[in-house]
Amino acid sequence: MATESNPALASLPSNVREIIELASQRDGGIPFRAKTAHVHRTWAGTFTSLPELYIQPESVPEIQKVVRLARHARRRVTTTGCGHSPSDITCTSSWLVNLDNFNKVISVDHSTGLVVVQAGIRLYQLSDELDRRGLALPSLGSINEQSIAGAISTGTHGSGIKHGLVGESITELKITLANGETLSCSPEDKPDLFRAALISLGALGIITEVTFKAVPAFSLAWSQAIDSDKRIFEKWEKDLWSQAEFVRIWWFPYMRRAAVWTANVVDPVDLKTGAVKHREPPTSYYDSWLGYCVYHNLLALSRWIPRITPWIEWFVFGMQYGFKNGEVTRIGAIQPSQKAFLLNCLYSQSVNEWAIPLHKGPEALQRLGAWLQNLKPGDPGYVEHGIPYSAEGLWVHSPVEVRASDSTVYTSREANTRPFLDPTQSDGPTLYLNAIMYRPYHREPTYNATERYYLGFEWLMRELGGKPHWAKTFTATQADLARWYGDDFQRWGAVRESVDPEGMFVGPWHRRYLLEPLQRDRLLPLEEIQQTTKKVPARQGGGIEVIGIQNLVAPN
Numbered sequence: 001m002a003t004e005s006n007p008a009l010a011s012l013p014s015n016v017r018e019i020i021e022l023a024s025q026r027d028g029g030i031p032f033r034a035k036t037a038h039v040h041r042t043w044a045g046t047f048t049s050l051p052e053l054y055i056q057p058e059s060v061p062e063i064q065k066v067v068r069l070a071r072h073a074r075r076r077v078t079t080t081g082c083g084h085s086p087s088d089i090t091c092t093s094s095w096l097v098n099l100d101n102f103n104k105v106i107s108v109d110h111s112t113g114l115v116v117v118q119a120g121i122r123l124y125q126l127s128d129e130l131d132r133r134g135l136a137l138p139s140l141g142s143i144n145e146q147s148i149a150g151a152i153s154t155g156t157h158g159s160g161i162k163h164g165l166v167g168e169s170i171t172e173l174k175i176t177l178a179n180g181e182t183l184s185c186s187p188e189d190k191p192d193l194f195r196a197a198l199i200s201l202g203a204l205g206i207i208t209e210v211t212f213k214a215v216p217a218f219s220l221a222w223s224q225a226i227d228s229d230k231r232i233f234e235k236w237e238k239d240l241w242s243q244a245e246f247v248r249i250w251w252f253p254y255m256r257r258a259a260v261w262t263a264n265v266v267d268p269v270d271l272k273t274g275a276v277k278h279r280e281p282p283t284s285y286y287d288s289w290l291g292y293c294v295y296h297n298l299l300a301l302s303r304w305i306p307r308i309t310p311w312i313e314w315f316v317f318g319m320q321y322g323f324k325n326g327e328v329t330r331i332g333a334i335q336p337s338q339k340a341f342l343l344n345c346l347y348s349q350s351v352n353e354w355a356i357p358l359h360k361g362p363e364a365l366q367r368l369g370a371w372l373q374n375l376k377p378g379d380p381g382y383v384e385h386g387i388p389y390s391a392e393g394l395w396v397h398s399p400v401e402v403r404a405s406d407s408t409v410y411t412s413r414e415a416n417t418r419p420f421l422d423p424t425q426s427d428g429p430t431l432y433l434n435a436i437m438y439r440p441y442h443r444e445p446t447y448n449a450t451e452r453y454y455l456g457f458e459w460l461m462r463e464l465g466g467k468p469h470w471a472k473t474f475t476a477t478q479a480d481l482a483r484w485y486g487d488d489f490q491r492w493g494a495v496r497e498s499v500d501p502e503g504m505f506v507g508p509w510h511r512r513y514l515l516e517p518l519q520r521d522r523l524l525p526l527e528e529i530q531q532t533t534k535k536v537p538a539r540q541g542g543g544i545e546v547i548g549i550q551n552l553v554a555p556n
Contacts, residue, residue, distance in 0.1 A: 006034070008034075008035050008036045008037070009036065009053075012053075016073045016075075019072045020069060023072075030059075030061050030062055030065050032055070032062070032065060033055060033058065036052070036054070038051060038096070040054070040083065040096055041541060042084070042087075044348040044349055044350070045348050045439070045541045046087075046350060046439070046543045047087070047088040047091050047543050047546055048541065048546070049088075049092055049096075049548070050093060050545075050547075051092050052075070052094055052095060053094075053095045053096070054098065055096065055098070056097075056098050056099070056100060057097065057099070057102060060209075063097070063176050063182075064182060066095070066097060066206075067177075067178060067180045067206065071178065075094045075504075075526070075550060076095065076504060076506070076528040076550060077095050077206070077505055078096050079096075079099065079206050079207075080096055080097070080150075081098070082146055084143065084145055085471040086351055087473055087509065088509055088544075088546050089201065092507055092528060092548055093531075093546075093547055093548040093549065094528050094548065094550055099147060100120055102208075103118055103122065103147075104117070104121070105117050105129045106118065108135070110133070112213070113135065113213045113215060114211060114212070115130070116209060117148060117212075118209060119147065119148060119209060120149065121147060122146065122148075123145070127144060130217070130338075131338065134217050135215065135216060136218055137166070137215075137337075138163060138214075139246075139341075140158055140166065140341040141156050141166065142342060142343040144341075148210050149210065152165075152166060152167035152198060153199060153200045153201060153202060154201065154469075154470045155419070155422065157403070157432065158403070158405065159247060159405065160245050160246040160404070161247075161405065161409075163406070164406060164407030164408070164410055164411055165405070165407060165411075165424070167419070169212045169410075171212060172210075173185055173209065173210060175200075175205045176206045177204070178500040178502060178504040178526075187415060187416035187417050191416035192491065192494075194416065195416060195418065195419055195420050195491075195492075196421075196495035196496065199420070199421040199422060201421070201510065203500070203514065204499050204500060205500065205505060218266070218336075218337050219266045219271060219278065219335060219340070220340040221266050221276070222262065222263035222264075222334075222340055223262060223263075223331065223332035224259055224321075224330065225259070225260060225327060225331075226322055227257065227258060227260065227325045227326060228256060228325055229251060229365065229369070230256070231325075232260065233362040233365075236359075236362050241404050246261075246263040247262050247404065248401070248402065249261070249402035249403070250399035250401055250402065251399055251400045251402055253369045253372045253373065253400065254373065255317070256381055257317075259317075259321050259399070263340060278335060281331055285316070286320055286346065295312075295316050295346070296346075296347055296440055298312045298315075299347070299397070299438050303440065303445055306445075307395060309395035309397065317399070347438050347439065347440060348438070348440075348442050348542070349437060349439055350436070351434055351436055351473060352434070352435045352458065352472055353401075353434035353435070353469035353472040354461035354467065355423045355424050355430045355431070355432050355469065356431050356461060357425055357428065357464070358404055358429035358430060360465070361402070361431045364433060364460060364461075365400070365433075366381070367384075367385040367386065368456075370385040371391050372391055372396060374391055385460075386463070387456045387459055387460055389452070389455055389456045389459065393447065395449060396437065396449065397436055397437050400435055401432070401436065402431065402432070402433060403434070404429055404430065405424060406424075406428065406429040406430065407424040407426075407430065408425075408427065408428065421470065421485065421492055422488075423467035433461070437449065437450040437454075441538060442542030443538045462480075467481075467484050477513075478516065481513060481514070493514065493515075502526045503525060503526045503527035503551075506524055506528070507527070507548065508528065511527065524551065525551060526551065528548040529548060530546060530548055530549075531547050
């Protein structure tokens with residue numbers, strides 16, 4: 001699409017306009033669906049950016065054209081879906097590609113369960129399409145807004161020790177590389193590219209097609225009850241995580257209580273005969289309009305009076321789950337799987353999630369609780385936390401989300417199915433701890449509460465052998481990650497260098513965590529570097545605007 005038919009592109013630098021116009025004359029009319037003046041914002045409003053171009057291709061030839069034009073125009077390319085990661089991984093001042101209009105189901109083989117989809121399809125769209133065909137994804141996380149490519153590229157997981165990452169069911173990927181070529185990869189064909197692309201972090205190219213193995217559609221009978229965390233810890237090594245196929249927990253550090261959610265697959269014969277029927281759960285407190293607004297405004301009030309935070313936890317989650325412990329708090333439902341897995345994320349939030357060995361869970365939560373409550377010897381629940389930072393005057397939000405998985409059930413290095421950058425344990429089950437800090441009305445908690453909380457939380461996670469979730473907020477360095485991942489980190493880097501030697505898909509986030517520390521003489525020719533950041537007023541959505549600058553090294 002030349003600038004004559006798209007006047008918005010007239011604001012581009014003349015050399016970029018000329019490249020686009022020339023390509024449009026030579027490529028047989030392949031559309032270039034781009035616009036300017038787009039504001040990119042993460043779902044939580046934590047980061048924003050103003051890309052030079054916002055591009056929404058609808059076919060593989062269009063995606064390949066974007067990449068070819070970017071190479072000639074010397075531009076970085078970033079891909080985004082719903083922007084659910086609270087980090088700046090998808091922020092760019094260069095070209096931003098969104099695949100929302102590249103979202104079709106290409107084929108379904110009912111005999112094998114293999115499904116092929118375009119990479120931009122959102123998980124909620126995919127779940128609906130699968131359900132219409134009597135199929136489902138084996139496992140899901142707590143939200144379904146992400147594109148399938150975004151979910152797998154950042155290591156999204158569900159919760160159940162019979163399952164690993166959401167991407168474990170993938171058998172083949174297609175990815176458009178920086179040279180404009182689209183390649184297929186699988187455990188048998190280009191296995192190193194496949195293992196790198198399973199958690200690509202957007203740094204290898206644009207994933208265009210995903211082949212995965214679906215399962216017959218299923219429903220879940222789930223129940224939920226709240227109990228003291230002491231009882232949860234007592235059950236930890238017994239049957240806490242094996243009592244059902246799917247288990248997840250929400251821990252409340254000030255009350256020292258936890259809500260436990262368990263779910264099992266319903267026999268489809270029982271559903272078909274009517275012996276079991278779908279039923280919805282009772283409307284929860286903060287799913288109601290009143291509860292949602294009350295909680296939001298209490299969080300806003302706690303910015304000015306932080307000491308009321310434990311009371312807010314007691315009141316809101318007492319209203320949500322009950323003020324007593326045990327069976328009297330139990331609720332349940334029977335729902336289709338794609339509905340049963342979902343949670344309401346409520347408000348803008350910062351999230352910091354780490355993966356540690358499952359058996360270290362009680363130690364992690366007890367030490368974190370002792371630190372947050374400033375417990376002293378003799379206090380109920382006291383343990384020596386060892387965290388070398390003061391929690392005096394620190395008040396944090398609830399809950400801490402506690403989930404588990406086991407990537408060794410279906411994936412392994414030997415089978416070329418384990419991603420190079422898989423943060424889970426390679427020799428057993430993994431526990432995920434997700435520390436949440438809300439941003440009521442897009443305003444950060446006061447007194448640097450988020451930074452102080454995450455400083456202590458991350459220190460503890462590191463000591464317990466943890467690795468951060470790629471899509472969340474964390475402060476590890478490239479040297480830390482290289483040490484934790486070892487040879488797999490180097491192999492991922494080697495794949496990245498081989499498929500994108502000029503750094504077309506490399507930005508400030510990748511430089512910060514995956515590449516050598518920033519040095520001018522080692523910048524990649526097409527790499528985008530961070531020029532500056534600035535705070536965005538809360539009335540404009542809040543967060544931080546990331547402003548990048550293109551390296552613009554001329555090609556050889």
